[in-house]
Amino acid sequence: MPNAYQGNSLYSFDPMMGQLEVIEPGIAMFHGYANSAFAYGRGEMLAVDTSSRTMGAMAVARIREVTAEPFAFLIYSHGLGDHAFGTEAFIRDAIARGFARPKIWAHEDVAGRFDLFRMTRGWHSHVNRMQFGNASAADEIFGDDTFSYPDLTYRGTQFLDLAGEPVELHHAMAETDDATWVWMPARRLAMVGDLIVSAMPNTGNPNKAQRYTLEWAQALERIAHRKPQYVLPGHGPAYQGEQMCEELLTETARALRYVHDEVVQRLNAGQWPIDIVEANIALPDDLADKPFLKPVYGCVPFIVRDVIRRYAGWWSGEPSQMLPAPRREHCEDLIALCGRDAILARARSLMEAGELRRALSLAEVALNADKEDAEPRALNAEILEAIVSSERSFIARNFFAAAAKQLRNHAM
Ligand SMILES: [Zn+2]
Missing domain, CATH: 3.60.15.30 (Metallo-beta-lactamase domain)
Structure with a gap:
C-alpha cells in the first residue's frame, strides 16, 4: 500500500x-x-x-x-x-x-x-x-x-x-x-x-x-x-x-553454496580471479527462478567477487595490474594508436548494438585519456544511463547512476 x-x-x-x-x-x-x-x-x-x-x-x-x-x-x-x-x-x-x-x-x-x-x-x-x-x-x-x-x-x-x-x-x-x-x-x-x-x-x-x-x-x-x-x-x-x-x-x-563452490573449484584449478569473473558464473535455472532469490539488491557477480576476495586476495592475475601504469598514460597510448574519434565512434556503435559493457570499456579509454574532454564525458554518461535502465541489481544500478550523474554535473 x-x-x-x-x-x-x-x-x-x-x-x-x-x-x-x-x-x-x-x-x-x-x-x-x-x-x-x-x-x-x-x-x-x-x-x-x-x-x-x-x-x-x-x-x-x-x-x-x-x-x-x-x-x-x-x-x-x-x-x-x-x-x-x-x-x-x-x-x-x-x-x-x-x-x-x-x-x-x-x-x-x-x-x-x-x-x-x-x-x-x-x-x-x-x-x-x-x-x-x-x-x-x-x-x-x-x-x-x-x-x-x-x-x-x-x-x-x-x-x-x-x-x-x-x-x-x-x-x-x-x-x-x-x-x-x-x-x-x-x-x-x-x-x-x-x-x-x-x-x-x-x-x-x-x-x-x-x-x-x-x-x-x-x-x-x-x-x-x-x-x-x-x-x-x-x-x-x-x-x-x-x-x-x-x-x-x-x-x-544451495544458491550460495553453488556460487561458492564454482569459484573455489576454479581457484583450485589454477584459474586467475579475472578469468573467474569473466566466466560469468550463473545459477542453475531452478534456483534463478526462485522468487526469493531475485538479483534485485545483491547479485551473483558480486558473490563471485566476495568468494575470490575471501580466499585469493586482491590481485586479478593480470600482470599489468600488479603494479599498474597510471590509467591516463595507458589510455593516452591507445588514443595515440587508434585516434580519439575512432574510439568514440566504435564505443557509440557498440552502445547502439546493445553491447553496453564493451561500449563502456571503450568509452572509458577516451575519458581516462582526458577527463576534461566533453564528448567522452557525455558518451560515458549516455552508456551508463542505458545500463541503468536494464540493470536489475539495486546496488549496481545506483552506482552506475551516480557515476552518470557525476559526469553530467561536471559537464554543466
Ligand atoms: Zn539489512
Missing part, C-alpha cells in the same frame, strides 16, 4: 514500508528500511533489531498499537545501520512508560563494528549516498545518537528467558561477522536478520567490508535443521509454514 515513506525509501521495493505485519497474536514485524521483529504476549516483549535512526520511533509507535508490554530485550541481528541504529526510540519509550531500561544483546563483535563505523564514517557516508541512490536518506544513517552499544554480549550461543519462555541467540558469519539469529523453540520462530533478505543474498557489496558466503549457507542450514514454522527476515515479508520456511532456507543456502 502506498504511504508517505515510499518516496524516501532506501529499499523502495518493500510495499509494506512503514507498516506493522502482525503474523499471529504475539508475533509481529515492522517494515522499515530493515525489518524489526517482535515476540510478545507473555507480559514482556523482545525486539530483534531496532530499525534505522530515522525509523526507530515509527517501529515503536506501530508495535505500541498492538501491545503495551515492556521491552525486556533488544537484540541486534548484526551491527549495520538499517538494523541497529533506531535504539534510542526504544529506550525513550521505556523511560516514558516507567519501565526498566531494556537490555541490549548482541554478538561480541558488534561493538567493534560500531567503532569501525566511527573511524570510517566519511567513507561509508560517501558510498551510501551512491549505493542507495538517495543522498539525504543515506546522510541520515549516521548521527550523534546512532550508536547504542550492546549492554550484554555473547560468543557462540546464548540462552535468555522471556517471561519463562526460552530464547536462543546463535552467532553466524554472513553479511557481517557479528550476526545473530534468534530462535524461540516453543513458537518454532526464527528471527534471522539479513541471513534472509527475500532476494539474492548481499555478499560482495562492491565497496563494503568482506562478507562470508560459505558460512552464510551453513547458518541457513542450521536454522532449517530446527524446522521453523515462522521465519522473520531482515527485509521482505514474513514466511510461514514448515514447507515454505524449509524451501526458503535450504534453497538460499
Whole structure:
C-alpha cells in the first residue's frame, strides 16, 4: 500500500514500508528500511533489531498499537545501520512508560563494528549516498545518537528467558561477522536478520567490508535443521509454514553454496580471479527462478567477487595490474594508436548494438585519456544511463547512476 515513506525509501521495493505485519497474536514485524521483529504476549516483549535512526520511533509507535508490554530485550541481528541504529526510540519509550531500561544483546563483535563505523564514517557516508541512490536518506544513517552499544554480549550461543519462555541467540558469519539469529523453540520462530533478505543474498557489496558466503549457507542450514514454522527476515515479508520456511532456507543456502563452490573449484584449478569473473558464473535455472532469490539488491557477480576476495586476495592475475601504469598514460597510448574519434565512434556503435559493457570499456579509454574532454564525458554518461535502465541489481544500478550523474554535473 502506498504511504508517505515510499518516496524516501532506501529499499523502495518493500510495499509494506512503514507498516506493522502482525503474523499471529504475539508475533509481529515492522517494515522499515530493515525489518524489526517482535515476540510478545507473555507480559514482556523482545525486539530483534531496532530499525534505522530515522525509523526507530515509527517501529515503536506501530508495535505500541498492538501491545503495551515492556521491552525486556533488544537484540541486534548484526551491527549495520538499517538494523541497529533506531535504539534510542526504544529506550525513550521505556523511560516514558516507567519501565526498566531494556537490555541490549548482541554478538561480541558488534561493538567493534560500531567503532569501525566511527573511524570510517566519511567513507561509508560517501558510498551510501551512491549505493542507495538517495543522498539525504543515506546522510541520515549516521548521527550523534546512532550508536547504542550492546549492554550484554555473547560468543557462540546464548540462552535468555522471556517471561519463562526460552530464547536462543546463535552467532553466524554472513553479511557481517557479528550476526545473530534468534530462535524461540516453543513458537518454532526464527528471527534471522539479513541471513534472509527475500532476494539474492548481499555478499560482495562492491565497496563494503568482506562478507562470508560459505558460512552464510551453513547458518541457513542450521536454522532449517530446527524446522521453523515462522521465519522473520531482515527485509521482505514474513514466511510461514514448515514447507515454505524449509524451501526458503535450504534453497538460499544451495544458491550460495553453488556460487561458492564454482569459484573455489576454479581457484583450485589454477584459474586467475579475472578469468573467474569473466566466466560469468550463473545459477542453475531452478534456483534463478526462485522468487526469493531475485538479483534485485545483491547479485551473483558480486558473490563471485566476495568468494575470490575471501580466499585469493586482491590481485586479478593480470600482470599489468600488479603494479599498474597510471590509467591516463595507458589510455593516452591507445588514443595515440587508434585516434580519439575512432574510439568514440566504435564505443557509440557498440552502445547502439546493445553491447553496453564493451561500449563502456571503450568509452572509458577516451575519458581516462582526458577527463576534461566533453564528448567522452557525455558518451560515458549516455552508456551508463542505458545500463541503468536494464540493470536489475539495486546496488549496481545506483552506482552506475551516480557515476552518470557525476559526469553530467561536471559537464554543466
Ligand atoms: Zn539489512
